[in-house]
Amino acid sequence: MTFRAFTQTHLYTKQGSPKEKDKSSIQCLEYCDRNVYVGTKDSVVQHLTLASTTSGDLRRSQDRIKECRVRKLGSSRPVMQLRAQSVFNHLLVLWDHSVIALNMFSLEPITGMKTIQHVSSFEICKPSLAAESLLTGVEMVTSSSRRKLVRIHLVRVDRWEVMKEISVPQDPVALAVDGTSLCVATDNRYLLCDYKAGSSMELFPHDHNRQNVVVCSAGRGEFLLNGPGSLGMFVMKTGICQRPPLPWPEEVLAVGVCFPYTVALQPRALSVYSMLDQRLKQTVCLNGARGLCSASGDVLVFTDRDIFSLSLVPLEEQIQALVGQRREQEALSMLNGVQSQLQPESYKELHKAISCLAGLAQFNQEAFSEARDLFIEGDLDPREIINLYPDKSFLSDGFNPQLGRPAQARDLEVLREEDSTTFHRYLDFLGDFLAAVRGTEQGLKCSEEVDCALLKVYVERGDTEHIVQLVASPNACRLDYCVPVLEQHRRFFTVGMLYQSHGQQINAIKTWVKIADGLYHDTSCPDVYEHIVWTLSQLDDRDVVWMFADWALVKNPEAAVKIFTKHNPQDHDTSYTEDILSLLKKYPMALQMYLEFLINDLNSEEERHHSLLAKAYVTQALQEESDAGAMREKLQNLLWESVFYNISAVYEQIEPTPLYMEKAILLGRVGDHSLALKVLIHEEKDRCAAEDYCHRAAQNQNQGEGEGELKQTLLLTLLGLYLTSEDLTGAAVDLLNNNARVFPLETVFKLLPGSWSVQLVSRFLRSSLRETFHQRSMGGLQKGLSRAELFRHKTQASKTMVLVDKGQLCKVCQRELTQSFCSIRGELVHTGCTNSTVI
Known part of the structure; x- marks a missing residue:
């Protein structure tokens, strides 16, 4: 299918007798609003108007063009240029090497505007629309046909005047102007000038004998030139090129810019190039074409007798056409290039849709990194991608896919059976994409499906690290789907973590207990028992703790006591502590460790706790074990340092034992040191x-x-x-x-x-x-x-400065302080009297 950037319409045929056809052939053209001006070879200027219903849309102008006035300028010399200047309703005409001014509508000469002679070409400086109503004149640039110079004129409503002359090294052949920047083609090269700043710069050469000289304003301080080697060169007013050149044909007659395209006219065709990627987009056949005139959104092309209009297809339609031809990347590039020309909402919707389609194309070509970025840019519903994969039973019933599967797209279910290596690459992409959008606004729209799909991907890839990260954090996995998937792959420990993340603590711990008891086999957690103990120590729900505490104590009392010692100390109220002590009676070592926790960590001052710990130490010290000495040391330290245990009760237990040192300590605690020493001796x-x-x-x-x-x-x-x-x-x-x-x-x-x-x-x-x-x-x-x-x-004190009143007496000798003195305790005395001071 051929892409069309412009639609061609036959606009007008100039009538004339067969004998005069060559003399009256069209030489130049100008288009302004709904006015079309034709300059002929026989010195005639003709005014045509488009029907008002066309609103300037040339695609609808066929058979709706009206011939208005015609003006014969004089002898049979061709009209070389026409330029409409709508600010003052001037039509400027280059004829017989002179510029004359006519009224745009009556084609009558403007009184007072004398002819500017010896002109080879001219251009009008187009002012900005916002400033037109304030203008008192419009600038015009002319090139001399006799001298090597360019003149700047100020065109007013009834006169014009020369403002400045710029010398050039050779005769000017063609020119273009943009603001105060001027690009001039001489016999063998191009020049850049800024006639306000007075600066100039030489550009590259050209071969005037072998190719037509083309100079065209591309807008925004940029010019398009016919450079050496048949290349269309975009040159900024600073002299640099910001776009790659256009590889157009050698026989270029004229060029025009109609963003985002550049049109190059040849004798038999018109080529349309994109300014965004410099590629040829369309070729329009036009036999006998002589020149063109570009206007906003339209290009007028003329032959000797006919005028054709090339109207720009609306940008949205062009982009949609590219998408329909499966040229998504090209469509996306064009969309981004013409963003400023579109309404924000229109651009946003198109960008999303095209990004998704372009991403799907990249996905089918296994360009996964590009596909992921495009899907994210296009805010694609993650379920659209999940739907392309096998096993999508977790997708909600209300989901209706909008992203159609291309005919050339791979069937991933078949691919999984026939080429597992390639399928796993697609699986990796799904995991990366879902991980990237998870938690974002894009992923939160369907968080259940995203998390279920992610877990499925991680399980199939055997990615233990990411599985644990997913289920250990808050997630939206559906238990009815994810639990069977994990159990099928013998991920029982992860099943427990999934239950736990959903607040089902009992189911989580029951699952782990089965692993610890050997009913389930899962090596992903080397010490699941320690994990159960740690989990119970962090729970605030005491009922769950009591449900599994006895099981843990039976399995390993010393490790299980951490359930209580690692718990929040603020939760150890009196009733809770007593319940724990009652539970631990069957486990002496665990009881001892918990009592040590109460006394050493929680600083318990309850007599019962200290007495129970002392008795526990006594029991352990009497056992013939290797750590009996260490236990006696703990007991002795407690008996020495604690003041809260019941001395009588502890002594009653120790008295019949060979724990003589401990017995002596207790005797000493009641003050009977003599008896204590006798026991030791x-x-x-x-x-x-x-x-x-x-x-x-x-x-x-x-x-x-x-x-x-x-x-x-x-x-x-x-x-x-x-x-x-x-x-x-x-x-x-x-x-x-x-x-x-x-x-x-x-x-x-x-x-x-x-x-x-x-x-x-x-x-x-x-x-x-x-x-x-x-x-x-x-x-x-x-x-x-x-x-x-x-x-x-x-x-x-003697060196301290003291204010002494006249006649003040020594405190000791009661004589006047006329000699050296010092202050003792605030009283003034002679230095010699200090030895006898009794103050």
Whole structure:
């Protein structure tokens, strides 16, 4: 099917006798509004008008053109150019190397506008529409036929005047003007001038002998030139080319611009090129064509006797025609190029529709990246693409596909069976496209279908990472479809996550329990039990927690206790805590760990919790296990540091056991240190433990009693117990030697038996005396330092400026302060009186 940018209409045939046909042939043409002006070879200017019902649409003008006035200019010289200037109703005519001005409607000469002679060509500077009503003149450019220059004229309603002359290096052959920019063709090259700024620039050369010189304004500061090598060159007024050249034929007679097309006239045809992609779009046969005249949306082409109109097909129709010919990319390119010419709503709708069709074409050619971008640009309903794939049972019944399947499109269901590799490429595209639109306005229109299709794609691709990301986050997957799909592919752990994301916690955990119990086999989660425990620890629904807590405790009590210890601490109210303790009675280690959590993490001060933990430690410490020592250490620390447990209840449990150190700690907690030391000496038989007990008990001193005093008392008690038995003499000596600084020498002498020699306690005596002397020396030194500090303060006080009234007396001697003085505690005294100060 042939694409048409313009429609051709025969507009007019010039009548004449056979003998005069050659003399009266059409030489030039001008079109303005509904007025057509014809210049002939025999010096005639003819005015034609289109019927008012045509509204300037030349496609409907056949048989509706009216011949108006005719004016004979003089001798049989051809009319070379016609230019209508509607601001002042002038028709400017180039005839006999002169420019004359006629009235557009009467074709009568304008009084006062003298003929401009020696002109080879001219052009009018077209003002902007917004400024026409304010104009006092229109600029016109003429090229001289005798001199190497171009003149700028100001055309007024009844006169014109030369404003400026621009010299050129060679005779000007043709010219075009756009605003203040002027492009001139000389004998062998093209020139650019700005007649306001006075700047000029040489462009590329041309071969005037081998090709027609063409200079045409393309609008917006751009010119179209017939360049070397039969190339149509677009040149900006800055001298640069922003468009690729047009590869048109050699025999170009004339060119015109009718955006978005450029038309190039040849003797037998007119070629239509796109300014957007520089490609030939249409060829119109026109035998004997001589020239053309382009206007907004229309091109008039004339032969010797006939005038044809080429009317631009509405842009929307052209774009739709390209789409109908499966040239979607070309249609999209054209649409974007003519966006400024279309209504915003029309452009938006066309862009969406064409983008989708172009995307489908790219999709069928496996150009997936381009297809995805086009589908997103076209805001395509994702269900249209999902519908192209097999297994679309999750699509809603109310969906009616609007995107037709092209005849050459592949059947993906057949492709899946016959070429799995290619099918997986299509599958990857679906996943990428749906992931790109998911969460956007485009994807939210059908979020259920998007998420179901995505899950299906990820499962078929075996993409575990993306499956987990999808089901772990909020999603719109339909459970009745997605759960069977996941189960079919043995993705049981993911089934649980899907249930969980939809708020069905019980179904989620039940599914995971079956994996942990071996009823389901799924290796995607290596430790599903830990995941269940973590999930239960995060739940606020206590009923669900209780439903599965016992199962978890039976399987692994120590791990399962995290259900409660990792839970929000604010949820551990009294009743909840008691329920947990009741549940954990069957699991001693879990109970112990939970009690440690209550005391160490939640800082519980309840007596029951501390007592239960102490009893739990006792039970564990009595078991013959490798960690019994560590358990006893925990128990001892609790007994030393806690003040909340029931001492009697714990002692009752420990009393019949060999936990002597713990028994001693409890005796010490009730103040019976002597009995505690006896237990350590006679039952535990550990002298080091007894000595350590004294130090530790002193650290945990009772209120009102200093640590040093209590330590001294306890060590003296221990010394007394050692001295009651001759077998413990060595222990007594070691105790004295290890704590010489603590024991008071006088008290020790009173306790020591008379049978002990000085040599036996010589080490103790030396250490004790050395400590005594050291303390005395340190006391003296401290006293000296205190005096020095006091003197420093006094000296600083003496240097302080004090306001003294005349006749003020010293506080000590009561004499007038005429000598040096200082301030002591705010009172002024003579410096010599400071030693006797009693203030």
